[in-house]
Amino acid sequence: MISSFNADLRARLAKVDASIAELNSRLRPFEDARKQLQSQLDGIVYPVATLPPEITSNIFLHCLLPSPELSSPLKDHPLMSRAPLVFLRVCKMWRDIALSTPRLWVDLHFNFVELPDEMDGDELKKRIADWFGRAGACPLSFSVRGFMEMEAFASDAISATLRSYAPQLQSICLQLETAYFEDFEDFTGPFPMLQNLAIALPFLDGEVDNQMLNFQNTFSNAPRLSQLSFTEEATPSMFLYSFDALSKVTCDSCPPDDFLFVVQSASSLRELACSIESDGMYVFPDSDVITHDHLHTLHLMPNCFFDSLRLLRSPALQNLRLSENITNPDENRDFLAFLAHSSASLRSFSASCRITMLTTDWFAIFMPGLTELELNRQDRVFLRDFFQRLDRTENPGFLPHLQSLTFRGCTFSMTAPMLSALSSRTIADDQTSILKSFRHIWPTGVYTIPNDSTAASFRGLVERGMTIHVGGPVD
Incomplete structure (x- = not known):
């Protein structure tokens, strides 16, 4: 009985083996065709893969977004879908080229309001260190935006970045509330490479006592600083800095005293864009007339206090841009008095406003x-x-x-x-x-x-x- 049962099993097994053999014989032509097609595919060299690495690297550089400015809309933090991070996900060759191209990693912008919920302080510092670590010894650009909703650890990360990379930072753009500058209180650099500094202080309401500005000296040791930009309630007197190399200053709400301070101290100033604010009570003394022999570009921004122009003489002025309406005789008189002393070399005049007279x-x-x-x-x-x-x-x-x-x-x-x-x-x-x-x-x-x-x-x-x-x- 057992012998008969075993024989039946062996017969059924043999039948299954025969079926498998038959199926394998039918699959063999398809497997051969697959191998042949794969061989042909492997032999194809994509044109982009034949480019020399230095050309691919240069193409990558042209894919970078422009550096953000304080006046531009808020941008997200670095995303995997944008250059340069996107190059790390395409193939090994592109990843290797991107990681070995330092200039891809010199510009880092963070909008801290948009940070992922799972981000913490250690992860944020690591991301910044990884990013700038790929830049090698290249000059760096660091841009930060954040408001009341910004996580507390972000302030520490900003301070750590400035302290760690101060020797390489060439451009710094900070749009932060004053509270987030407190970590800079005992830090004065130096910033030997810093050329461009932009600061905005949103939600700053009313006058600020300088004793509250315990971060004034943060950028005082920047001997190559040439461009300063202040907006959203930030003013020049809130920070101390080197005037020796200043060539361009922008301030959209400059108090009269700050205006005098800038034009008197920055003897090499070539470009000035400002709105000089006044409560109507301030009177510029005629004894403070200032001649600026190097100023060649002047932009008078909206809400400008024209009385201040009586003090300024710009014999080398070549470009004048006016964004503030001139609608009354006093403004007209002050503006013409300025032109009388500063327009002999004027080559470009642009008025994006109405001049009634x-x-x-x-x-x-x-x-x-x-x-x-x-x-x-x-x-x-x-x-x-x-x-x-x-x-x-x-x-x-x-x-x-x-x-x-x-x-x-x-x-x-x-x-x-x-x-x-x-x-x-x-x-x-x-x-x-x-x-x-x-x-x-x-x-x-x-x-x-x-x-x-x-x-x-x-x-x-x-x-x-x-x-x-x-x-x-x-x-």
């Missing part, structure tokens, strides 16, 4: 050497007078070197005298320049299509070498 005499008397002019929201009476004087056949001495002319937010249609004035500017002699660019940028949502005659005149000007834009905003 603007006349063509401004340019004939104070800015005769302009090569670039941009005006905003001027009325039709001024524009008619301006184009009348612009006509070179009638007034060859008016703005003889003008090469670029832009009107923004001005709702006027081109008339025959205006077109004639532009046409006269396509011809020049040895003492004058050709008008190379004319832009008439209408307000958003407002635009009148030129008639056939005007369009034909524009085409003629283009054929004679002038670049023309008439229409809506282009930038």
Whole structure:
């Protein structure tokens, strides 16, 4: 009985083995085909993999986002979906190239409000150390943003980063509440490489006693510091720093005393952008007149206190940008007094605001050497007078070197005298320049299509070498 049962099992097993053998024989051609296809695939060399590592590295560098500025929208902390972290996930070759390209890792930005919930202090410090560790000895850029919701450990991580990498930091951008600067109280660098420092103090309400600013000396030892930027209630007097190498200062809410302090101390200043705030009670003494022989670019930002300009003399000024409306006689007087002492070398004047008392005499008397002019929201009476004087056949001495002319937010249609004035500017002699660019940028949502005659005149000007834009905003 047992013998019969064993025989039956052996027969069934033999049948299963036969079925397996039959299936294997059917699979063998597919396995052979698979091996052949895999061999062909393995033999393919992707073009990107044939590039020399130094070219791939250079391509990686062009994929980096621009360094953030205080005025730009908030950005996330470093993400795996963006350069340079994304290069670590593609293949081993790209990972090796990315990790061996120090310049990919010189710029680190953190928005601490957006940190992952699972992040803690040790992990944050490790991420920063790993990132900057890949940069080797390259100069570094560190940018931080954080507000009331920022985790407490973030302040310690910021302080640790500044202390650890102070010798390599070339650019620092900090947008923090004053409380997060407390860890810097006993730290004064040095910062031997620091050239660009930007500080914002959001939610700072009211005046601050300097005794509360126990972090004033943090950046005092930065001998190469050349660019300073203060915004969101931060002002120059809140920090001490070296003035010797300062070439550019930006401050959007500069108290009068700070303004005087900056222009008196930074003797090499070349670019100044500021809004000088006052409660209307401050009066600048005439004895404090300051001549700045190197200042060539000045941007007067919104809410600027024009009385301060009476003190400033800028004989080398070349570029003047005005973002504050001039609407009353006192402001007009103070601004013209400044121009009278500072406009002989002026080459570019841009007004992104309205100047109610603007006349063509401004340019004939104070800015005769302009090569670039941009005006905003001027009325039709001024524009008619301006184009009348612009006509070179009638007034060859008016703005003889003008090469670029832009009107923004001005709702006027081109008339025959205006077109004639532009046409006269396509011809020049040895003492004058050709008008190379004319832009008439209408307000958003407002635009009148030129008639056939005007369009034909524009085409003629283009054929004679002038670049023309008439229409809506282009930038």
